[in-house]
Amino acid sequence: MRLSNTLIPTLRDAPQDAEIESHKLMMRAGLIRKLGAGLYTFLPMGLRALRNVERIIREEMARAGAIEVLMPSLQPREIWETTGRYETLKKSMFRIRDRQDRDMVLGPTHEEVITELVSHELNSYRQLPRTFYQIQTKFRDEIRPRFGLMRAREFIMKDAYSFDLDWDCLDRSYQAMYAAYQRIFERCGLRVKIVEADTGAMGGNASHEFMVLAEAGEDGIVECESCAYAANVERGERALTPAVEEPAGAGLVDVATPNARTIEEVSKFLKLPARRLIKTLIYLADGKPVAALLAGDRDLNEIKLRKALGCTELVLADAAQVESATGAPVGFAGPIGLTIPVIADAGLQGRASLAAGANKADTHLVHVSVTRDVGAARFHDLVNAKTGDACPRCAAGKLREMRGIEVGHVFKLGTKYSEAFHAAYLDANKEKKTMIMGCYGIGVTRTLQAIIEQSHDENGIIWPAGVAPFLAAVLPLSPNETCMNTALKLEEELIRAGIDALVDDRDERPGVKFKDADLLGCPIRIVVSDRSLAEGKVELRKRSEKTSQLVPLEEAVSRVETLFS
RNA sequence: CGGGGCGUAGCGCAGACUGGUAGCGCGUUUGGUUCGGGACCAAAAGGUCGAGGGUUCAAAUCCCUCCGCCCCGACCA
Known part of the structure; x- marks a missing residue:
């Protein structure tokens, strides 16, 4: 892709309404633009990275045996009344009316829709267990949208739902998703902390959150310094030193x-x-x-x-x-x-x-x-655990507080939805049983921003290879045809090798191209200039490293390949 | 919803207190010079000053109403 043929509007300054680093960088690097509070347009660079996250998710969902579907965002009020959530989620749902005055909602989530579907389509133990997922736009009338894509009113989520025969079966489905999530976030280049979580209004009895540790995170976490215990503060506990009875002393x-x-x-x-x-x-x-x-x-x-x-x-x-x-x-x-x-x-x-x-x-x-x-x-227990408290799981450990961005959440739901929609099956003994459900979410757009929050420096984004909009940025520096043609030829060869490259073919000075390349954060930068071309070489540099190497022009593509094999 | 702040050119901001008809930097356009970390010279385009109403000879500036956006809190799968 030539830079002059697409839309990558980089900004020297961040708009004043961007508060945290990842939000500023998404604006500055021309990934997104704001339409209104919590509403964003994805520009080409942002969209390419988003599609990469989605691709990783699809691949790992497939590996875990989940089946992709796509459910409507626009949903009739009735299904929400079936579970009573029309009332409980009223304030956070966008509600609209069609021309016949029927009440509709823009789906904030899809438990109702999937369970309604499954209640009709699955009815035998032979068809279970099954896990369905979709990658779909969700709508939530957030009290306070903030930090760009971190808390938006319209956002993309991967949501999966498992329908199981019994609780043991659910445990296996849950484990499969848990493992898939670990792979997904790893492939996204994220270091995540898995914490025990509150099940909140979703119901259910077990839940883990996948947290990207970041100062800007909206969630508090406590973790043990010496064992594996980690929990959202909403749920985190502390061990109480055995209640020593202090002497009552003087009267009031x-x-x-x-x-x-x-x-x-x-x-x-x-x-x-x-x-x-x-x-x-x-x-x-x-x-x-x-x-x-x-x-x-x-x-x-x-x-x-x-x-x-x-x-x-x-x-x-x-x-x-x-x-x-x-x-x-x-x-x-x-x-x-x-x-x-x-x-x-x-x-x-x-x-x-x-x-x-x-x-x-x-x-x-x-x-x-x-x-x-x-x-x-x-x-x-009524209070938040805090740094220095004793770990509730191990004898020696002390807790410490951290902050995180919740990018994934897995729940064991149980029967709340399957009961409401009569999602049941006949077992081998012709007995009718209610399905046991689990649900598993990933905030896709939020994950994209979390990647930037966790992977950037003072000059810009540092894309992990798996999600980078382009793997390589090619910078023809010298203002002459030889240099430009060499760069374009290099792009062709990279494409032939399956490597997406972005050629900065603008008539700009070297400094501008370097600054923008750093800001955009492609993992590899290839500089083509008279200086090195005189020796038949080009310059290769990883975005994550400070030093570059000169390699023969004809070896450039293979060198790039080996850097990411 | 409570508290605070902001809205002036694409982006960042000044001008407002003390009313006199809008300015700076970056960006954009044209011409020239330049070319390894956000060049230089010259010329130019670009603003219903968030919207509506009021006060006044005169409003970006004072007053009223509304809208939008951001931050803190409350709230929230």
Whole structure:
């Protein structure tokens, strides 16, 4: 491909709305352009790389025995009502009406569609197990689209669904997908961390996320320094050092703490470290107030709290609700004397000599003993694990926090969807059984951006060979016909060898071509110029390396081939 | 949805407080010189200043309404 015959609009400066490196580079290298919030056009370079990711996925899905289908994005409301998700996902779905006033949705995912299909088409144990997948555009009305393709409103996803005979069978399907995912991300040049994940609203009982470690990642991860344990913070646990009962000590004392509301202010005022304070948060669980207790140096995990309470809706109480529940303004809530239910983080069990709000304006209590003063509370794991906590799996390990971009997610779903759609089969004994499902997603467009986030330098993108839009960039440097013709001939030979090459045939100075070549990030750069041509040679350089080598012109193609064999 | 910020040429920005009819760098076009890490000289094109309304002799600038975009938070398969 000649650069002058395509559209690769590189930018010297990144648009001001691009925040993270990968987003800036996708804009600067002319991969994508924005149409609106969370809506992007793929330009030729972006599309070529995207197709490469898709190709890798298709190859690995085929190897794992999954079957490709393509389902509609536009879906009738009814199938969403079948599973009750028309209500639960209402806010995140784009909903539209057709000319007959029928309610439709733009599919945010396809469990309903595939299960509806399978319920009609598969009905014998002889036809199972089966795994279907598609690569399809999804639509989600994200509260806040951000970071380019990382969280878009329209994006491409590979989603796969397994239909199994029983739970053992599901385990095998799950394993096959898990292994396929490892291969896919490896071939994409990504280093991924596989973590235990929360199953969220999808239901099901086991789940792993494939995370690309990156500072810009939206997900928090905790991992053990010495064993294999790693989990999304949504679910990550910590080992509790056996609850040593601290002596209760002196009785409760009121202390005036004027205007000290936050943990930081109270800590400073009482000269106590945050971990000796009890943070009391008032929540409304399905509309009813409840107090959640945790140590001052901890962050509450709402997913854990919701599970512990067994409620569906959980919102932090507003100032008025806090005041009516505790009798004190926000900042002075404490567990003692509360009439609402109290639930406490297990890490507080046995602790003493703590401080807590007194449920009275400008007042805190000191010498609080959890056992003596808050004994009636229920204890559950309610907080996020953090760096330095003990590993829940191995004795010695300490946890550390990291951030990641979720590029893949595998779930054991169970029967939530197969039951709703009566996806069942007859077994060898003519008994009717419900299929067991798994589902497996890869954010394809997000993966593309994650590759750039993980593989770039100050000059631009460094494409891994498997996904590069072009494997080689050919730069005719000298402004004469010999040089240009040599470059074009080289391109032909590369194509004949099955290597996609991009020839920078623009009438530009060397510096411009070098800068753009670095920005575009093709794995191999071939410089053709009078200087080396005089000796019958061209210059080869890997994008990932600083040094180049001179090779005879006629050997150039074979040298490129060996670099990637 | 709450908080904050932004919207002026393709991109990055100044001008706004203190109203007087729009500017800089890069990019683009033409001509010339140049040619190994974003060249130089000369000439030029390109803007309903996000939209609508108001105040004023006069609005990019002041006021009101709306729209779009970004960040933090809440939220979320």
